[in-house]
Amino acid sequence: MLVPINIIVNGEEYHLKVKPNQILLDVLREDLGLTGSKQGCGLGKCGACTVLLNGKPVHSCLILAPYADGKEIVTIEGIAGEEPHPLQTAFAEKGAVQCGFCTPGMINAAKALLDDNPEPSEAEIKLAIAGNLCRCTGYNQIVSAIQSCAPSNSDIQTEKRGKSNE
Amino acid sequence: MSKLDVVGKSFPQIDALEKAMGKTKFVTDLALPQMLHGRVLRSPYPHAKIKNIDTSKAARLAGVKAVVTYADTPGIKYGPRTDDWTIFADDKARFYGDEVAAVAAVDEDTAEGALDLIEVEYEELPFVADPLEAMQADAPLVHDDKPGNIAAEFKVEAGDVDQAFKDSHVIYEDRYYTNQVYQAYMEPMGALAEIDKSGRLTLWTGTQIPNMMRMTYATALGVSADNIRVIVPDYGGAFGAKMENNVHLVAAILARKSGRPVRLINTRHDDFIAGNPRVPMYIDIKLGATKDGILTGKEVQVVGGAGARVVYSQVIVATACYRVDSLYRFKHVRSKGFTVYTNTVPTACFRGFGNSQMTFVLESALDMIAEQLNIDPVDLRLKNGIGPNETSVHGWKINSSGLKECVVKAAEKAEWKTKRGQKKPFKGIGLSCCNHVSGNRPFAREFDGGAGIVRIGRDGRITVYHGESDMGQGQKTTFAQIAAERLGVPLEMIYVADVDTDISPFGLGSFATRGTLMGGNGVLAAAKDAFKQLAETAAGMLEASAEDVRCRKGSFFISGSPEKSLPFKEVAAQATYDRHGAPVVGTGFYTPPTVLPDLETKYGNISPAYPFACQIAEVEIDPDTGQVTVTNFVGAHDVGRAINPLATEGQVRGGVTQGLGWTLMENMAYADGKLIxxxxxxxxxxxxxxxxxxxxxxxxxxEPNGPYGAKGIGEPALNPTMSAITNAIYNATGIRIKELPVSPEKLLEEINKKRGQPTDNK
Structure with missing residues (x-):
């Protein structure tokens, strides 16, 4: 038995038939080929599968695909405009990426934070990414990368963000 | 050395943006047409006879394409160190998680469902999980042919240890325990396996040792090594764990049986119970010093738990036994090590490779000695630390040593003197040093070293091939910087190929903190060769002699007259035309000036360079809960030269964080032989x-032996962290931590004991 769902992923509409127990992460990775979202634990504890569902960060390994029906999803592949998203550039430049397996989920968690709270404190940043595990970097550079994307830290980045949100 | 353009500069990793954009294809993301999905059925018992396996129901499930067990394997005993492995459990399962059967099916759900249909008849056997218990006469045997469960013994002795203890003013003696912990790389282990028409196996897998793995697996599969090709795509972390593991071979057996490509990625659960976590160790130490704080003698005994088969535990125990002896000016040392089978997951490499376990113990002991002698721990290290151009007790030639500079600079930055002087309740500061290697000569006895290939095509595209492994630490970027520097081109002109055993040099791999030094020197030699070839072409074009040709920032010119220059691409094109289409291919290799240790005395020189470090931790302890918070951390590291300071600092931060986790949070907990x-x-x-x-x-x-002076950083980043934190806890509370991890419960109990309160009085 398959369930029909309509979802918008990275701005494109998809009409799919999914198994009722299929998780959103599998739909993204297997059915749509969006392999940027990763499975790191399957229990919602590592955050590697974090995507934005109607603008909120969720563990796509815990969301049943039918639940996403009618909703809008943004994955790591969808946050860049013509240029990479400022968070993507900042992560790369600040040494916030090592193996990179946690990076897509981490950036999505950070994007959700900044969309909601453009000038977060260090404590707020740490809290926002506390559900995203990184085993390589020790987090210091991730926090700096996110901080550097706050509008007050860079006029150029503010401009860029303005553009990519259009 | 003349001014450097690329080396020594903080570039983002060359593949970081691609990773940040979610475009990188990890092992988990690879797919082939007709690909099947694999799942493994694992033993639910720590030790059990397998009386029968019935796979018929599973095989009949729609969508299942292959079900395999030990009977589908060549039944060859093999292993990277000891031939105590089989692909799948043979007559018995030896640990909770041991491979018993596997399924390949059209999707993961079907494969998972089929596992439930495999019927295995077990007969539970008594098991042993603790290595000391496993050494007892009445312990159950993990392998019937290994009496006493002893997998290996190691001994080393130098000087006169007994006399040294007699001559000591103080002696410290105690037993420590370091626990089993999991590497927790973010991408679980796994492989994509495909078998071609001729029967040749291709494995796409995240591995630190593509070439050595291929040789081990050839034995296991009963084929010659050239019948296996290993390709290493980008992969999500390793920290020592991603060496040989049966999961890769299970994928191969499934691909062979089904005739289709099979992708088998561990679930996180499977990765926990059947990965290769850290070797747990019981360590007895006896350490002596004179009144002035000069270390006299050291004696240790190490009992390490191998788990149910030897991966690299015997080498790890050996490393624990004697690597620290070259951190200080020891003259009299004696070590004994036992590697012991237990019915737990096979243990192996985790950042530090035994040296981290012993560093924790030695550096704890040093602080106890410092206290007895009333010497500042900083001074004790400075008095005894090994310096440049010294030879250690085991013959190790220390060329460069920044050990003392590390101690002084870390102490300065952490305001050691001030903070150590201020006694504040439940706040403390502690330090620890470490040494390490950049390559380990006895690891592969055939050779050590590194090699590279630099290929330059007509259009000037430069491709570097190496035989090590980028597990996320940035090995590719390091190699790119070295090649760019030597060729005289901007970093963005270099592309670093994934390791493919059909194409890449035969490298030993990335372990033993060897990648940058060994592989880097190999790439440097190849770049030098490629440059020489291009210089000859450029000499013709510039009408000069090849020795006078230079290249900088992508332009060739004659030394002394940079105004007349040729773009790199033009020279590359001309060189290709001169070769009638053949690319310029530079090859090169590096022979380290190491000495294979004598089998009996262990005297030798195992590495071309030895990195050092000093780390300082500050902690605050909640006296009501026992919770430890690390409030400040300084890590001073002798890295020879940082090829990429940003990446090098990233290694330090990552290593310290893993050490912090080990010290305060992480423990693989067992009940009834099962990981809980x-x-x-x-x-x-x-x-x-x-x-x-x-x-x-x-x-x-x-470092004179390093590429542009570089040594490694991977493992020393973690080695001192545990004792830096526990020495800080001692400074804060007077409680000596002798067992990792420091759980709040344990610490609270000790705090209450000290206060003279019963532990439940809260």
Missing amino acids: NPDFVDYIVPSALDVPEIKPILVEPI
Whole structure:
């Protein structure tokens, strides 16, 4: 038995038939080929599968695909405009990426934070990414990368963000 | 050395943006047409006879294309060190998680469902999980042909240890225990396996040792090594774990039986119960010193738990036995090591490779000695630390040593003197040093070293081939910087190929903190060769002699007259035309000036360079809960030269964070022989909330044997962290931590004992 769902992923509409127990992460990775979202634990504890569902960060390994029906999803592949998203550039430049397996989920968690709270404190940043595990970097550079994307830290980045949100 | 354009500069990793954009294809993301999905059925018992396996129901499930067991394998005993492995459990399962059967099916759900249909008749056997218990006469045997469960013994002795203890003013003696912990790389282990028409196997897998793995697996599969091709795509972390593991061979057996490509990625649960976590160790130490704080003698006994088969535990125990002897000016040392089978998951490499376990113990003991002698721990290290151009007790030739500079700079940055002087309740500061290697000569006895290939095509595209492994630490970027520097081109002109055993040099791999030094020297030699070839072409074009040709920032010119220059691409094109289409291919290799240790005395020189470090931790302890918070952390590291300071600092921060997790949070907990916390719900690794700002200091004495002076950084980043933290806890509370991890419960009990309160009085 398959369930029909309509979802918008990275701005494109998809009409799919999914198994009722299929998780959103599998739909993204297997059915749509969006392999940027990763499975790191399957229990919602590592955050590697974090995507934005109607603008909120969720563990796509815990969301049943039918639940996403009618909703809008943004994955790591969808946050860049013509240029990479400022968070993507900042992560790369600040040494916030090592193996990179946690990076897509981490950036999505950070994007959700900044969309909601453009000038977060260090404590707020740490809290926002506390559900995203990184085993390589020790987090210091991730926090700096996110901080550097706050509008007050860079006029150029503010401009860029303005553009990519259009 | 003339001014450097690319080496020594903080570039983002060359593949970082691609990773940040979600475009990188990890092993988990690879797919082939007709690909099947594999799942493994694992033993639910720590030790059990397998009386019968019935796979018929599973095989009949729609969508199942292959079900395999030991009977489908060549039945060859093999292993990277000891031939105590089989692909799948043979007559018995030896640990909770042992491979019993596997399924390949059209999707993961079907494969998972089929596992439930495999009927296995077990007969439970008595098991042993603790290595000391496993050495007892009445312990159950993990392997019937290994009496006493002894997998290996190691001995080393130098000088006169007994006399040294007699001559000592103080002696410290105690037993420590370091626990089993999980590497927790973010991408679980696994492989994509395909078998071609001729029967040749291709494995796409995240591995630190593509070439050595291929040789081990050839034995296991009963084929010659050239019948296996290993390709290493980008992969999500390793930290020592991603060497040989049966999961890769299970994928191969499934592909062989089904005739289709099979992707088998461990679930996180499977990765916990059947990965290759850290070797747990019981360590007895006896350490002596004179009244002035000069170390006299050291004796240790190590009992390490191998788990149910030897991966690399015997080498890890050996490393624990004697590597620290070259950190200080020891003259009299004696070590004994036992590697012991237990009915737990096979243990292996985790950042530090035994040296981290012993560093924790030695550096704890040193602080106890310092206290007895009333010497500042900083001074004790400075008095005894090995310096440049010294030879250690085991014959190791220390060329560069920034050890003392590390101690001084870390102490300065952490305001050691001030803070150590201020006695504040439940606040403390502690330090620890370490040494390490950049390559380990006896690891592969055939050779050590590194090699590279630099290929330059007509259009000037430069491709570097190496035989090591980028597990996320940035090996590719390091090699690119070295090649760019030597060729005289901007970094963005270099592309670093994934390792493919059909194409890449035969490298030993990335372990033993060897990648940058060994592989880097190999790439440097190849770039030098390629440059020489291009210089000859450029000499013709510039009408000069080849020795006078230089290249900088992508332009060839004659030394002394940079105004007349040729773009790199034009020279590359001309060189290709001169060769009638053949690319310029530079090859090169590096022979380290090491000495294979004598089998009996262990005297030799195992590495061309030895990195050192000093780390300082500050802690605050909640006296009501026993919770330890690390509030400040400084890590000073002798890295020879940082090829890429940003990446090097990243290694320090990552290593310290893993050490912090090990010290305060992480433990693989067993009950009835079963791992009871096989997931990130119950096995907690540090999150952003647990990590303070970590302040790296890079000490750069310029190592004569390193590429542009570089040594390695991977493992020393973690080695001293545990004892830096526990020495800080001692400073704060007077409680000596002798067993990792420091759980709040344990610490609270000790705090209450000290206060003279019963532990439940809260």
